[in-house]
Amino acid sequence: MSIAAIIANPASGKDIRRLVAHGSIFDNQEKVRMVRRLIIGLERSGVTKILYMPDSYQIVPRALNSISPSIPIEPIEMPVKNNQTDTMVAAGIMETLGAKSLIILGGDGTSRVACKGTVAVPVLPLSTGTNNVFPYMAEATIAGLAAGLVACGKLPLSKCCFKSCMFDILIDDAVVDIALVDAAVYDDIFLASKAVWKMEKIPQLFLTRCSACSIGLSAVGGQISEILPEEPRAMALTLGSPASSTVTAAIAPGMFAEVPIKEIHEMTPGQFFPINVSPGIIAVDGEREVEIHRGSCAGIRLNTEGPRVINIERTMNAAREEGLFHQP
Known part of the structure; x- marks a missing residue:
């Protein structure tokens, strides 16, 4: 059985940066429409079962x-607490139930919490959040097709x-937490509201990836050099x-900052930076999460x-090369 899974965060795209910056609100009805297209794409790819949070x-x-749809689409059994632990718990359960791909609807924060639940299941993150560096801005129909091909092992x-x-x-x-894109020390x-936008309070910033066209904290590093996700x-x-x-x-939608840089260092795998x-x-990934207590x-x-x-692009190109959707 080829199983794909969906985690759709109803809280993504609604944080305080809509007030302090100029971000748009991503409403849940649009997520409903995206999920509808994801299901159609997953089914067409050959997936035989879909799990969801x-x-x-x-x-x-x-x-x-x-x-x-002609395939079963089932919720996983879990308590719903309406906080970020739902996403983490759901991802772990989906791995246990045999999911071979996991589609995540949310922003950087939702993707991070899902990966706290599992890093074993290949993920396809779709952007419905605020500062989206980790997720893709992509059409859900094709995203479902790509995630389905991975789930089916084609x-x-x-x-x-x-x-x-x-x-x-x-x-x-x-290890008390993880970050997928950025970790910022906040003085x-x-x-409080968790979101970060006051650069004068950040003495240290760490980036796993950065690009000149990024938004959010990784945009700071993106104007210095490029680091690809892989x-x-x-x-x-x-x-x-x-x-x-x-x-x-551009540290948030419609918000720029002049950021003074004292030192730049390259980080290598396993290297510890105090x-x-x-x-x-x-x-972590734009949200204040980890407290450093005095003396720690x-x-x-x-x-x-x-x-x-x-x-997505690499997967669909491979599908074309294999002729998966081209019948002579």
Whole structure:
């Protein structure tokens, strides 16, 4: 049996950056329409069963209102707490139930929490969040087709996926969290609204990937150099004065910042970079999550054993080369 899974986060795309910046709201009805197209694509690829995470808005059941797929589409059994642990728990259960691909609807934060549940199942993240560097902006129909081909094993993973790096967040030598895109040291003691946009409070910034066309904190590194998602290296920046250079970066939708750069270092796999703030906060993938208590020793380490990510374009090109949808 070829099983694909869907996690659709009903809370993504609605955080405080809609107020402090100029981001648009991604409503749940649009997620319903996306899931509907995902299901159609998954079914056409040959998937024989679809699992999904139950949620308070009932995104997948609403998607099924106007389509009649010929394959079973079932919620996994789990308590729904309406917080980020739902995503983490769901991803772990889906791996246990034999899912061979996992589609994630959300932003960087949703993808991160799903990967805390499993890095064994290939993921296809679709953007419905705020600062989206990890997920794709892609048509759901084709995304469903690509994820389905992976779930069915019709193409080798080496042709469809790449292994992504991630950061281990360490407190007193113990891994307490991960980050897929960025980890920012925040000179504050309050988690508050969690979102990060005040660059003057960030003395250290760590990036697993960056591009000149990124948005969010990775845009800072993107104006210095490019790090591709599949590259086993990262960037560590020390910010503030006295600065050796200044970067102008789009740190949120419609929001620019002039960021003073003191030092730039390349990070190699397994290398530990200490954090110089205590007490303080570590923001992971744009959200303040990890507290550094006074006297604790915190640090960041690059880990090359991150999630396996389905590349939509690479997968569909491989399907064309194999003639999977071309019958002479």
